[in-house]
Each structure stands twice: as structure tokens, then as C-alpha cells.
Amino acid sequence: MRRLLLAAAALAAMAGAAAAQDYPTKPVTIVVPFSAGGPTDTVTRLVAEPMSKSLGQQIVVQNVAGAGGTLAAGQVARARPDGYTVLMHHIGMSTAPSLYKNLPYDPLKDLQTIGLVTDVPMTIIARKDFPPKTLEELVAYVKENKDKLTYANAGIGAASHLCGLLLMKAIGADVTTVPYQGTGPALTDLVGGQVDFMCDQTTNTTGQIKAGEVKAYAVTTKERLKSLPDLPTADEAGLPGFEVSVWHGLYVPAGTPEPVVQKLNAALQAALKDENVASRFAELGTAPVAAELATPEAHKERLSSQIELWRPIIEAAGVMAK
Numbered sequence: 001m002r003r004l005l006l007a008a009a010a011l012a013a014m015a016g017a018a019a020a021q022d023y024p025t026k027p028v029t030i031v032v033p034f035s036a037g038g039p040t041d042t043v044t045r046l047v048a049e050p051m052s053k054s055l056g057q058q059i060v061v062q063n064v065a066g067a068g069g070t071l072a073a074g075q076v077a078r079a080r081p082d083g084y085t086v087l088m089h090h091i092g093m094s095t096a097p098s099l100y101k102n103l104p105y106d107p108l109k110d111l112q113t114i115g116l117v118t119d120v121p122m123t124i125i126a127r128k129d130f131p132p133k134t135l136e137e138l139v140a141y142v143k144e145n146k147d148k149l150t151y152a153n154a155g156i157g158a159a160s161h162l163c164g165l166l167l168m169k170a171i172g173a174d175v176t177t178v179p180y181q182g183t184g185p186a187l188t189d190l191v192g193g194q195v196d197f198m199c200d201q202t203t204n205t206t207g208q209i210k211a212g213e214v215k216a217y218a219v220t221t222k223e224r225l226k227s228l229p230d231l232p233t234a235d236e237a238g239l240p241g242f243e244v245s246v247w248h249g250l251y252v253p254a255g256t257p258e259p260v261v262q263k264l265n266a267a268l269q270a271a272l273k274d275e276n277v278a279s280r281f282a283e284l285g286t287a288p289v290a291a292e293l294a295t296p297e298a299h300k301e302r303l304s305s306q307i308e309l310w311r312p313i314i315e316a317a318g319v320m321a322k
């Protein structure tokens, strides 16, 4: 009996190794942890096209929204580690361990990093008839009217949530938060005037800012953006040192065979060199990361250091999801 079991285990290992060598032999799914049409979805669909060409297989983008991105991250952490379920996620992967008491996965143990993708700036925006004209006026106005205002985000753990935490801390006020399944629908409501203001990524807001459909106060990077040259940085506009950018990376379940991780990484590296990706990213205020950051090791280092960086900031803010 024992010999039988050993033979079966050896056969299974050989089958797994063969499958890894032949990977991919069917479509690959990239899970987006927020609703369609938002910034994470946009970044994913832009890199999915060239990645699909490199892998020689269709890539299906699947939106699994909920709990600020942690629902999707948990699902992928528990998926079969065969390379056919990939996750695109952002800075929220590093804040969730401090925000969620009972996070059903450990980002560093249950997920395997594939590589970093892009660092996306954020913009502080409001409905177009919001009274403040400048960021300085917005700070005073929010302090004055904090009990009447609504701030949109994509749930605890979203980038819009994190930026909101930092913004309220800098302003010294707290307002009512309206959570959405992603900042795609949140921006629709902001344009419609149903919610007052929010902080969201340029990969989502650039078009509406240029179209004058929202009022833009600042960008959250050190330098102004070529894509939005008239938009001041938060630092120059009244919130000295206010900076946050949203790094993104690809993940697979821990235990995914190394040959599969390498093939996905090679496809990501090729996508980041794709001219269309670079030009679309530039139009949207961002850029592909440098090749040396698009590696599993560099991505893991970024994730681990960011988990440590955000822990005391989030604990000091006293925010904990259920």
C-alpha cells in the first residue's frame, strides 16, 4: 500500500511539473478587486492585452469587488496554485493587515508576488459646484462644514480610503464616508453631484478633470504631472508634504510552480515595455515601473516594507475594519 501511495505521489509530482512546463494551455484570469471601469480595472486591462500576446492565451479580467479589495485577495490566496488565477492589487495589499482584525489571508505567506506594475498618483477632487476654489479654501471649508459633507471611497483598504485618512488627518476633521464597490461608480456619483469630494487615482480622474466634469484641487505627488500641468501639487497648494501614490503589483497563490511564476513575470516585463501601455499610462499620469522593480523579489520587498510603514500610521488613526 505504501509503495502505491509513493508511486501515486511521484506521478502527481511529475504531472504537476509537466503542466508547469506547458503552461499556459488555457485562458488565464486576472482578478481585479474593485468594480469595472475604475483605476485598477484600467491598469489591468492595459497590461492584459500585451501579456495575453506573450502568453499565447486569452486573458479574462474578472472584477471581484468588496471589503476594500480584501474579498478578492482572499479568493485568489485560496485558488489553485496553477497560474490560471492571477490578482492585480495595489497599496491596499499592504494596509489591509493593519485595517482588518481577521484578515483571512497573510499577504506575504499566502500569495506569491509576480512583479510591480506602476505607481499611480492621486488627485484631490470634488463635485464641480463645490464652493472652495483652492486646496487651502477646501481645508477651511471642510473644517467648517464637516458635519454636512460626504467623502467617497471604495471601502476600508482602498487607496481612496487611505488617501482620505491622510487627508482628514492633515485637515483635522472627519466627514461622512460613502463607500462604493470601486472609484469608477464613485466618480460617476461625484460628477452627478451626489457626493461632495474624494481622492482618486489619475488613471480614473484625468479624463473628467480635463473635461471640467469635476473640480480638481491638487495632485498628491512631489512634482506636477505633465498630463495635468495646471494642477498644483498638494505640497504647493496648502498641504505641505502631503504625498501618496498607489503602487500596483500582480500576485498568484503561494505554491505556484516557479516556471509558471517566471512565465507570468516575463509576460509582465514585456507588457511594461509595450509602447501602447507606456503611452496610455503617460496620458493617465503614470508610467510602467522600471524593469528592475517588475520582479517577484522587488515586489515582495515593496510589499513587506509597506506593511511595516503603514502599520503605525493606521494604528495612530485608530481605524480598524470589523
Ligand code: MLT
Pocket (backbone or CB within 6 Å): 034, 035, 038, 039, 040, 041, 090, 092, 153, 154, 157, 158, 159, 160, 161, 181, 182, 183, 184
Ligand atoms: C478602484 O479600482 O476602484 C480603486 O483602486 C479603488 C481604490 O482603491 O480607491
